[in-house]
Each structure stands twice: as C-alpha cells, then as structure tokens.
C-alpha cells in the first residue's frame with residue numbers, strides 16, 4: 001500500500017538536501033511525499049557554541065512537535081545531531097547508508113595542518129574538533145565558528161580563519177567536494193558518533209510508518225552507528241563533551257575506536273580505547289550487540305580516567 005507522507009525538515013541547504021533525498025527514496029517505492037520546512041532554535045541561536053545553549057535537542061524539538069500534532073509524519077535528521085535518548089514517544093525508524101564519515105580540512109591557502117604557520121587561527125565550535133586539533137598542533141588558535149555550511153564557508157572566505165574543519169559528508173552532499181583539501185585520518189581526527197549518517201524519526205506508535213521506512217534501513221551503517229552511539233550514551237555524551245567514536249564493519253567484525261578529551265580543554269592527553277567483536281548483522285539483536293560494544297569501549301575510556309556525565 002502506498003501513502004502520502006509529509007517530511008518535517010530544517011531549512012538549511014544540507015537539511016533540505018537530506019529531506020529531498022529521503023523524498024526521492026520514498027517516491028521510488030510509490031509513495032507521494034511533500035516537505036514541511038521549519039526553523040528550529042538551533043538555527044536561530046548562532047552567536048554561541050551549541051555546548052553552551054543546550055545541545056543537540058535544539059535542532060529537532062520543533063520537528064518532533066510537528067510529528068506529534070500530525071502536521072508531519074517523519075523527520076529527517078543528520079544522525080550526529082540526534083540526542084542519544086529521544087523523548088518518550090519518539091523513535092528512530094531507520095538509518096540510511098552513510099556518506100563519508102571523515103572530517104575535512106577546508107582552507108583557501110594551506111594544503112594541510114602541517115602547512116599552517118605557528119599560531120594560525122582555525123575555526124570550529126566543536127569541542128571534539130578543538131581537542132583533536134590541539135593534540136595535533138598545540139600552537140594553533142582555535143576560534144568559534146557556527147552557522148550552516150554556507151555561512152561557515154563564507155566566514156572562511158572572508159579571511160577570518162586560516163582554515164576550518166567540516167564534515168566531509170555535508171560538503172559532498174551539497175556539491176562542495178572541491179572545497180575539501182583532504183579528509184583527515186580516522187584515527188587522529190576521529191569523527192563524532194553517527195557523523196555522515198541520516199536518521200529518520202517517527203512517533204513510536206506509528207507501526208505503519210515503521211514498516212514503510214524499514215525498507216530504507218541500511219543495516220551495516222545501522223550497526224556501526226549504534227556502536228558509536230553506545231559510546232556516547234554510556235559517557236552521557238553531548239556537545240559539551242569532547243568525544244569521538246568511529247566504528248567499521250568488515251568480514252563480520254565490528255571494530256570501534258573512541259577518543260575522549262578533557263572538556264575544560266586543559267592540556268591533558270587524549271584518552272583512546274578500541275574494541276571489536278564478531279557480529280552477524282542478520283541476528284535479531286544485532287543493534288543491541290553493537291550498542292553493547294560501544295558501551296564496552298566507553299567503560300575502557302572511563303577506566304583510563306575519562307569522566308562520564
């Protein structure tokens with residue numbers, strides 16, 4: 001049976017690209033789909049880092065209200081912006097195949113971090129990117145940079161920064177791949193949990209929508225990002241914790257690497273942990289096995305001195 005589906009989305013160019021991508025996938029299955037564009041608090045408060053104004057939930061609350069009052073059926077999110085625990089009554093119905101999860105170095109004049117002069121200014125408001133950059137180049141001056149991708153690129157082009165760090169996935173989706181000087185190595189600029197993946201949220205009581213969306217679920221991506229999110233959940237991670245987690249799945253082995261940095265940005269060394277397990281993605285409990293692996297890696301971080309919230 002086909003349905004008419006309304007997608008709630010933020011109105012940044014990246015959010016609209018992602019919503020239109022989901023629209024297209026659903027239309028290929030015979031559904032008719034329209035978009036409901038919305039502005040969220042996260043889009044409006046631009047003068048402060050997210051870690052100060054209340055974090056990830058800010059980008060999705062208005063969309064959840066639209067789901068609850070029936071003005072939309074599904075909400076499309078960058079998974080990275082979705083809190084670990086959704087409010088009561090909401091669930092993630094599916095995870096789409098992940099784009100490049102790596103962070104990208106973007107700079108008009110400098111090929112890489114190694115080419116930056118002593119004390120150069122790098123733009124990012126992410127605590128994770130800040131501690132990872134400081135570990136690579138303690139001399140750099142990290143300055144805040146917020147706004148959607150176009151805004152951040154404009155600020156870079158105005159000359160306020162020698163370079164900035166952005167998610168490769170967003171740049172590629174918006175046709176801005178040429179702005180990427182190089183993608184950072186996964187083991188030194190480890191991405192945020194879920195980076196590059198798209199998650200679709202529904203009201204938990206809508207089994208009909210769950211069935212429709214389950215056909216869009218990409219299981220290998222789902223187990224990887226559930227493992228990554230397992231780390232964040234166990235650490236009580238939010239944007240106020242410098243936490244990185246990246247999982248890979250190859251030949252039935254799920255491997256994860258997580259990094260924790262001091263949120264006070266003291267020059268304490270980063271804490272790393274790794275773990276792996278064999279995983280049959282077709283097992284009914286594959287996602288909870290993946291989450292458990294993430295939990296295990298988080299406990300290793302904690303046993304080495306990382307502070308959970």
Ligand SMILES: NCc1[nH]cc(CCC(=O)O)c1CC(=O)O
Pocket residue numbers: 078079080081165166167169170194195196197198
């Ligand atoms: N925090 C904002 C945000 N949320 C998702 C992406 C990029 C796309 C993705 O990770 O899926 C970005 C921009 C960035 O981090 O550069």
